[in-house]
Amino acid sequence: MRRLFWFFTLLVLVLLAPRPAAAHATLVESDPAPNAVLAEAPAVARLRFSEPLEPSYSRVVLTSAESGPIATAPSRVDPADPYVLLLELPPLAEGVYSLQWRTLSTADGHTMTGMVPFVIGDPAAANAPLVLPPAPPDPLAAPPLSDVAARWLTLLGLTLALGGLCFRLLVWQPTTLDASGAALFERVARRIEIGGGLLALLGASGALLLASATAGGDALTFALRSRVGLLLALRIALIGLLALVLISRDRRRAGVGLVVGSAALLTLSLLSHSAVSQGRDLSGRLMTISAIGFDLAHLLATCAWIGGLAALLATLLAARRAATRRSGALTQLVAHFTGMATAAVIVLATTGTFAALRHLSAISELWTTTYGRALSVKLGLFGLLLAVGGFNRWWLHPRLARGPEAAGLRTLRRSVGFEIGLSVVLLATVGLLTASPPPETSVAQAEGLTQRTRAGNTYLVLQIVRNDTAGDIYALTAYGLPPGVEPEAVIRASMPAHSEEITELQLARVEPNRWGARGALLTMPGQWHLETILRARGMDDVRHTFIIDTSLAPSSTTPSAGAPLWAVLLTLALMLTALSQLPIARRWQGRFQSSALLMVALAFGAATVPYYLTRAAERTNPLSPTPEVLAAGKAIYERSCASCHGLSGRGDGPAAATLPGLPADFTIPHFATHTDAQVFEWIKNGKPGTAMPAFGDQLSEEEIWQVITYLRELYRQAQP
Structure with missing residues (x-):
């Protein structure tokens, strides 16, 4: 009995004694090695694990990144070495492959899964210099000041010139002032219009010179051999023709000048963000044309409102110096300008919203990108201008209508002058806005895939170039990191649907805030999670998981149409409503209103009919809830x-x-x-x-x- 007692005591002590803990059967080494680039596949793949394997429940299969699983003879555990799993490989063409393994340890009974990616191709390609795709633009980088200035001068000049012409056609009434006042208005207004034309000519010439210098050539060659140069040269020619029209004293100068100036504005729209192709099919082309048309309407409305303010101020100055004042005529003139300004505001709000929805994918981009910040400033100034305009419309205008008060005219002049000052700043933000690239969250490019995101205060861009002969190329770019840090970068790939072990790819620092590597991570069709990690001492890790679906067909190199048909029709309806607010004949106001109602009806049909047609053709659940x-x-x-x-x-x-x-x-x-x-x-x-x-x-x-x-x-x- 005593011997039996000591036996069990020693047995318990042995079982409780500290010793190395048994680990799972994890991969130790393999042939081919992970991410290896081989001229040809080995006859037999060998995977060595840290623990002996259960032969009946351990296996490895071969998969292709392009076609999925590949038929082979069943894998087997090496009879001479239970730690080794073997798989005979057939001859393989160039491409990316992976060995998907699943093991059951005979030591601890745990199941493990994982994969070994490798590439069949030219081994020299693996040692070739790593060429990363072009770096994406910094979303917070400011465009060149010279570019912004050229755009601002062009837009400011055209706004003053065309705004004065719109004021003459829609608002101005010669009977508002006596002969001396009308002559004074004519002198001041002509100087504003001609000065605007010369400013626009200066800005357009500067834009051509800057563009040709950036392209690396002289302005004449650039204008003759490129679409951009041709449009810039055409813009200069149209603005020059506009200046000649403005200098002339022909009675038709206002109408002719407005047509020529609108053509010059069209060249701005044709080189704007709205002119980016929305696809090569009919729908995409129509959407691109609509976007360009709305951008042109936005510019014309800007000219009518902001440029008209300068002409209105000239009228008020002339009224102050006139020998006689006709309060009723001035009140009517202000009312007509209010109608034109109201129409312009509706067009600006409608077309601006349409453009913002096309170019912005998240509300956070309003403060995390240069484009969004410029747009935010523009919206703030626009709101302030609306407030001042509302003050003029709902407080000053009724005060003027009650009598010829000098104090009311003085307040109106100051208010209009303040609006003009705000408008000049607003046009400067428009120059910054048009010179900055709009943000994009995910776009397919010709050389691969690009995904962008915001991770805390850091802006991350992951670029993947697919290459079946030497593995994929991964480039990670980060903007907004703390100064002075040089973090390490790594990508961890996993496929949740198949519960595969995480595969890690270490990225090398190629240039400041940019890392890259060549590797085989996306080794089978399906949805992959690529977690990017930036880690440095003294800095919190910057992490984000990008989702890449390799089973989807490659998308076009240009973005698809970004707005549905009903949105285009509704935008047209609002623009027609704006035109009905102009100080024009009542029959034309009625026609515009009827056309707006028709567009609303068409928009409703475009939004609902496809929905019900799609639902009618959809499959239904054939099962009952038994x-x-x-x-x-x-x-x-x-x-x-x-x-x-x-x-x-x-x-x-x-x-x-x-x-x-x-x-x-x-x-x-x-x-x-x-x-x-x-x-x-x-x-x-x-x-x-x-x-x-x-x-x-x-x-x-x-x-x-x-x-x-x-x-x-x-x-x-x-x-x-």
């Missing part, structure tokens, strides 16, 4: 979906905190707005731009419909 269907859907949901979306469907699963975005909540009313066909598409093929992976290769169509039926039941039970 107990059997719900039980099957629940089992699939708990196995494949609950880890992210939670058992109750509220998007609070245990894996939700690790995802870049919140999983969908199936219990909120918004879920009911999605049709079964939409949910089916997202489950089968994944949801682009989110962490939702594709389950089409894991679930049959019937199983997907069972899950959808169960999701509808979850939603129904969650409602009060």
